[in-house]
Amino acid sequence: MSTAKIPVIVLTGFLGSGKTTLLNRLLSDGVKTAVVINEFGNTPVDQDLLSDQNIPMTVLSGGCLCCQIKGALAPTLKNLWMAWDQAEDKPFERIIIETSGVASPEPILDTLLRERWLASRYHLDTVITTLAIPSALKQLVDFAEARAQVAWADTLLLTHADLADADQHAALNQRLQTLAPSTSRHMMTVGECQADTRITNIGPALRRLPTGNPLPAHRFASISLHLDQALPWPQLEAILQALLARHPLDLLRIKGVIYQPEQAEALAIQAAANRLYPPTPLAIRSSDDRRGRLVFITNGYSKTLAKELTRVFDGFIPPNAIRQH
Numbered sequence: 001m002s003t004a005k006i007p008v009i010v011l012t013g014f015l016g017s018g019k020t021t022l023l024n025r026l027l028s029d030g031v032k033t034a035v036v037i038n039e040f041g042n043t044p045v046d047q048d049l050l051s052d053q054n055i056p057m058t059v060l061s062g063g064c065l066c067c068q069i070k071g072a073l074a075p076t077l078k079n080l081w082m083a084w085d086q087a088e089d090k091p092f093e094r095i096i097i098e099t100s101g102v103a104s105p106e107p108i109l110d111t112l113l114r115e116r117w118l119a120s121r122y123h124l125d126t127v128i129t130t131l132a133i134p135s136a137l138k139q140l141v142d143f144a145e146a147r148a149q150v151a152w153a154d155t156l157l158l159t160h161a162d163l164a165d166a167d168q169h170a171a172l173n174q175r176l177q178t179l180a181p182s183t184s185r186h187m188m189t190v191g192e193c194q195a196d197t198r199i200t201n202i203g204p205a206l207r208r209l210p211t212g213n214p215l216p217a218h219r220f221a222s223i224s225l226h227l228d229q230a231l232p233w234p235q236l237e238a239i240l241q242a243l244l245a246r247h248p249l250d251l252l253r254i255k256g257v258i259y260q261p262e263q264a265e266a267l268a269i270q271a272a273a274n275r276l277y278p279p280t281p282l283a284i285r286s287s288d289d290r291r292g293r294l295v296f297i298t299n300g301y302s303k304t305l306a307k308e309l310t311r312v313f314d315g316f317i318p319p320n321a322i323r324q325h
């Protein structure tokens, strides 16, 4: 057995705050990386959004690593380590864990720092939390998970600066000065920090240990659907804009992959904090099944939204295609 400890970076931050965008940025820095992605929804999307598909990647979906699927993290890290240990040409030099946007990092850190087998093979390098400047202040008020993500961070990255005004920026900075006065803060726009900003290999020499106390249950839910028919973007855009306008408080995130009639490449669909982003084309993959899929993350179960989705996607989804959990 090798005695080297493999560094682990934990990327956290509320829904849509820019974790996957940052992950893509980190993957381009030339360090061989294995990725563990945790998605709250039943139908994973993030793996398709990674620019590098040829890396060791594990997707843990259908719940949060902090609660519903907490038990999945240790075996995943054990398997990765076994593969690493046995390989002559080491497949990775570090692991990045991207948590779901509604995860509290504490139980994840608890597993990494207290599980003896893991702690003797892995070293927690750093915990990075992304916060979208235009929406983070409200999320910090509304969601204990967002506050926990700030509390456990070694570095806070303030994202979406290009969409924020000076007042939003000042108000968020003021709040963070109270919540985490000694945690370093940097700006990041679409995954890019200032050239001299160092965000990895900076974990503290002494780390506060998680309490190990159970967390209160989440109130988040997710609805997933598969699209049988290609739905032209202008039509889908109108549907999604209307849904966001009708559910400003309970519809927290939309993401998906869709296909367009007579176009080979898929489009990534993103909405967060009531903003629908322009769709972005994805590289063509041999494994594409050309089945579109959308995930809606909600603040609590929403029968109304599930019914509405059945109505607005009528003709594009198979019967009983809407799953809420």
Ligand SMILES: Nc1nc2c(ncn2[C@@H]2O[C@H](COP(=O)(O)OP(=O)(O)OP(=O)(O)O)[C@@H](O)[C@H]2O)c(=O)[nH]1
Binding pocket: 013, 014, 015, 016, 017, 018, 019, 020, 021, 022, 046, 100, 101, 102, 130, 159, 160, 161, 162, 163, 188, 189, 190, 191, 253, 255, 270, 272, 277
């Ligand atoms: N304008 C702008 N858009 C950004 C920025 N950072 C990320 N985005 C966009 O915001 C959307 C959400 O970004 P993601 O990186 O997927 O966010 P996430 O935190 O991984 O989302 P979840 O995994 O669902 O929690 C995407 O459409 C990104 O392209 C930014 O700094 N400025």
